Amino acid sequence: MPKILLVEDNEMNRDMLSRRLQRKGYEVALAVDGLQGVTMATSGGYDLILMDMSLPELDGWEATRRVRDAEAGRRVPIIALTAHAMSGDREKAMAAGCDDYDTKPVELERLLGKIEALLGKQA
Amino acid sequence: MSGLTTPEAVAELRHELRTPLNLIIGYCEMLLEDATEPGQRGALEQTLAAGREVLERINATVPPARGEISEADFAALRDALREPQGRIVAATTALLAAGGDIDPQFERDVRRIRSSAERLLTVELPSGRSASHLAITIEHPTAGPLAGPPVQPAHILVVDDQEDNRAVLERRLRRQGHTVESASGGISALGMLAKERFDLVLLDVLMPDLDGLAVLERMKADQNTRDIPVIMISALDDVASVVRCIERGAEDHLPKPFDPVLLRARISACLEKKRLRDVELEYLREVGRVIQAATAVEAGSYEKGALAQVAQRGDELGRLARVFDAMAHQVRAREDRLKEQVAALRREIGEARQTTRQAAPQNALSLPTGQLFAGRFEVLEEIGSGGMGMVYRALDRELGDQVAIKTLRPELLQDATLLERFKSEIRLARHISSKHVVRTHDIGERDGIYYLTMEYVEGITVRELLDTRGRLGTAPTLAIASQLAQSLVAAHEQGVIHRDIKPQNLLLDAAGVLKVMDFGVARLAGGNANLTEAGMIVGTPSYMAPEQMLGEGVDQRTDLYAVGVVMFECLLGRLPFEAGSAIALIARVLRDQPPVPATLDPEIPPALSDLVLRLLAKDPAQRPANAAELLHLLSDLS
Numbered sequence: 001m002p003k004i005l006l007v008e009d010n011e012m013n014r015d016m017l018s019r020r021l022q023r024k025g026y027e028v029a030l031a032v033d034g035l036q037g038v039t040m041a042t043s044g045g046y047d048l049i050l051m052d053m054s055l056p057e058l059d060g061w062e063a064t065r066r067v068r069d070a071e072a073g074r075r076v077p078i079i080a081l082t083a084h085a086m087s088g089d090r091e092k093a094m095a096a097g098c099d100d101y102d103t104k105p106v107e108l109e110r111l112l113g114k115i116e117a118l119l120g121k122q123a
Numbered sequence: 124m125s126g127l128t129t130p131e132a133v134a135e136l137r138h139e140l141r142t143p144l145n146l147i148i149g150y151c152e153m154l155l156e157d158a159t160e161p162g163q164r165g166a167l168e169q170t171l172a173a174g175r176e177v178l179e180r181i182n183a184t185v186p187p188a189r190g191e192i193s194e195a196d197f198a199a200l201r202d203a204l205r206e207p208q209g210r211i212v213a214a215t216t217a218l219l220a221a222g223g224d225i226d227p228q229f230e231r232d233v234r235r236i237r238s239s240a241e242r243l244l245t246v247e248l249p250s251g252r253s254a255s256h257l258a259i260t261i262e263h264p265t266a267g268p269l270a271g272p273p274v275q276p277a278h279i280l281v282v283d284d285q286e287d288n289r290a291v292l293e294r295r296l297r298r299q300g301h302t303v304e305s306a307s308g309g310i311s312a313l314g315m316l317a318k319e320r321f322d323l324v325l326l327d328v329l330m331p332d333l334d335g336l337a338v339l340e341r342m343k344a345d346q347n348t349r350d351i352p353v354i355m356i357s358a359l360d361d362v363a364s365v366v367r368c369i370e371r372g373a374e375d376h377l378p379k380p381f382d383p384v385l386l387r388a389r390i391s392a393c394l395e396k397k398r399l400r401d402v403e404l405e406y407l408r409e410v411g412r413v414i415q416a417a418t419a420v421e422a423g424s425y426e427k428g429a430l431a432q433v434a435q436r437g438d439e440l441g442r443l444a445r446v447f448d449a450m451a452h453q454v455r456a457r458e459d460r461l462k463e464q465v466a467a468l469r470r471e472i473g474e475a476r477q478t479t480r481q482a483a484p485q486n487a488l489s490l491p492t493g494q495l496f497a498g499r500f501e502v503l504e505e506i507g508s509g510g511m512g513m514v515y516r517a518l519d520r521e522l523g524d525q526v527a528i529k530t531l532r533p534e535l536l537q538d539a540t541l542l543e544r545f546k547s548e549i550r551l552a553r554h555i556s557s558k559h560v561v562r563t564h565d566i567g568e569r570d571g572i573y574y575l576t577m578e579y580v581e582g583i584t585v586r587e588l589l590d591t592r593g594r595l596g597t598a599p600t601l602a603i604a605s606q607l608a609q610s611l612v613a614a615h616e617q618g619v620i621h622r623d624i625k626p627q628n629l630l631l632d633a634a635g636v637l638k639v640m641d642f643g644v645a646r647l648a649g650g651n652a653n654l655t656e657a658g659m660i661v662g663t664p665s666y667m668a669p670e671q672m673l674g675e676g677v678d679q680r681t682d683l684y685a686v687g688v689v690m691f692e693c694l695l696g697r698l699p700f701e702a703g704s705a706i707a708l709i710a711r712v713l714r715d716q717p718p719v720p721a722t723l724d725p726e727i728p729p730a731l732s733d734l735v736l737r738l739l740a741k742d743p744a745q746r747p748a749n750a751a752e753l754l755h756l757l758s759d760l761s
Contacts, residue, residue, distance in 0.1 A: 012146050019153060020149065084137055085137050086134045087187040103141070105144045105145035106148075
């Protein structure tokens with residue numbers, strides 16, 4: 001069962017998305033801010049990271065950069081999530097080291113497609 | 124175009140709108156995966172459809188490529204969101220009201236959908252106008268619906284048990300420029316209110332530990348918090364509790380979900396009301412300070428600068444305080460100057476006094492010095508004698524204080540009616556309160572001798588002063604006259620006419636303060652006493668007004684005539700009328716015009732001379748109407 005780390009500060013968003021992913025058969029671990037996200041991500045064991053970009057302590061862009069900096073071998077796929085939906089965000093996310101990008105409100109089928117594509121690439 | 128925003132602000136706006144929408148759509152899709160009951164499915168499908176409509180409208184107004192939005196566009200978007208948002212709220216409310224066995228998880232998720240929908244309409248256009256558009260915004264200050272008057276920054280306490288509500292309110296209020304603290308319950312709110320000063324409290328009605336109503340009641344019962352305005356937060360349908368809160372002193376109420384425009388307007392209004400109330404309270408406090416100062420001036424204890432704070436005001440009250448302070452200072456300085464002049468005179472004759480005093484012959488009214496009188500007064504020395512009796516300095520052993528004792532000739536008190544009238548006059552005189560009046564303590568009788576006890580004043584009389592100096596000059600005369608007038612204002616206020624104002628009755632204490640003796644005492648010489656009958660004349664008629672000599676009614680103006688004689692004598696060292704006998708004197712007083720003081724001494728200012736002549740008018744109606752008017756006329760002369 002693939003293991004996803006969801007880094008999201010909004011309690012309701014965390015609850016909703018993690019439950020929806022669990023229903024689709026993923027195991028979900030939760031981090032509530034950027035720092036916790038980096039700590040958990042670098043301790044390993046996750047197949048994919050869903051990273052919200054507006055986070056307290058450390059924003060998603062910076063958290064992603066730190067995760068990438070700490071990685072030695074295997075590169076964990078990271079999908080950036082944002083409700084800002086600004087043009088240029090995708091490029092910015094890619095530049096920070098994300099593998100893909102999606103906007104809120106999350107369209108689950110679309111997100112699952114991106115998750116599976118990245119996990120498939122891994123496998 | 125006006126009120127344009129920066130790209131960052133538009134991004135923030137998208138985030139604010141899409142975050143609740145994400146929850147609406149996400150939870151709704153998830154619940155639909157499980158829902159089987161057709162009614163439930165229908166409501167959820169309606170909710171989902173409305174949510175997608177909201178998203179379309181947001182995307183149409185602020186597509187990702189767009190970096191700015193005008194206030195008008197934003198207002199239009201809000202209006203467009205109202206309808207689908209209303210459908211979501213209605214559908215979820217119906218789901219929650221359906222009753223039966225609702226799964227707690229399902230119920231919680233539906234509530235989250237509804238609260239997210241409510242939040243949608245509370246989103247405000249983030250601040251952060253781009254600089255290039257600032258000028259345009261200023262040119263059209265009333266352009267958009269969100270352009271209200273600037274809110275004065277305040278320190279606000281938000282009390283709500285729901286974290287979401289607190290977070291939304293805190294964010295909104297901070298954005299409006301306020302500083303915000305929050306409490307999750309009534310008890311912790313009261314704790315914070317005890318420690319910190321807030322300008323405004325937003326208080327949820329329904330809370331588990333201590334509800335809003337109870338918090339409000341405790342706030343209103345506490346002197347430290349009762350003036351802090353409170354706005355109640357409540358659901359729209361809870362009208363009854365809102366009414367209760369307003370009856371108990373809440374300023375306003377704010378329905379959930381919070382409409383940011385309404386929130387701003389109500390908070391503004393509330394703070395403005397508080398500001399006006401504070402201004403009004405401060406004004407009243409300062410009016411109180413001016414009144415206090417006036418009381419202090421009357422008591423002679425006003426210190427210059429006591430009104431400094433009020434005097435700083437830019438308004439009429441400040442002007443009043445400044446003028447008042449300057450006037451009080453002038454009056455005080457003038458009084459001090461006059462007192463100093465009198466004190467100097469007093470010092471000058473201090474020694475002479477000892478030699479001029481003659482021992483009075485012993486008689487029935489004499490009290491042996493060194494002995495106890497009436498069981499409590501140790502007689503120390505004789506300090507005067509006159510037509511009425513003798514005056515002694517004595518120690519009141521009961522009070523441990525010095526008093527003056529005045530014995531009264533028994534023949535004056537033989538008429539029972541007269542004695543009664545005298546006693547009642549003394550009772551009245553005891554009520555006169557002025558630093559210029561020698562206080563009368565009591566009237567008593569021992570071994571057939573009636574006596575009065577009075578405040579003992581270590582001083583000299585104006586009589587002694589005149590005997591030593593002759594004339595006193597303008598300034599000391601004015602000092603004596605104005606203090607004499609003050610004593611008469613106080614006495615006449617109590618309905619006491621002195622009837623026997625003369626230099627012998629005017630004492631100057633060590634500080635130069637004039638004190639008038641024998642208020643009420645002259646009553647003894649009144650009545651039908653025949654003035655020409657030997658032994659019945661008290662003192663001399665030199666200071667008596669014509670109406671007094673004729674046995675016509677006396678009133679306060681009779682005392683003013685006597686003041687005129689005293690002033691004449693102080694200025695010129697002689698009486699206005701002089702004669703070889705009492706009868707001749709009376710004839711002159713009734714018939715002749717007094718000499719004009721300024722003619723006798725050109726040094727005397729004409730206005731002062733005129734005033735003395737007015738006081739000496741034969742017809743009381745020609746004199747100043749009362750002592751207060753005299754005081755006023757005198758102050759114009761000093």
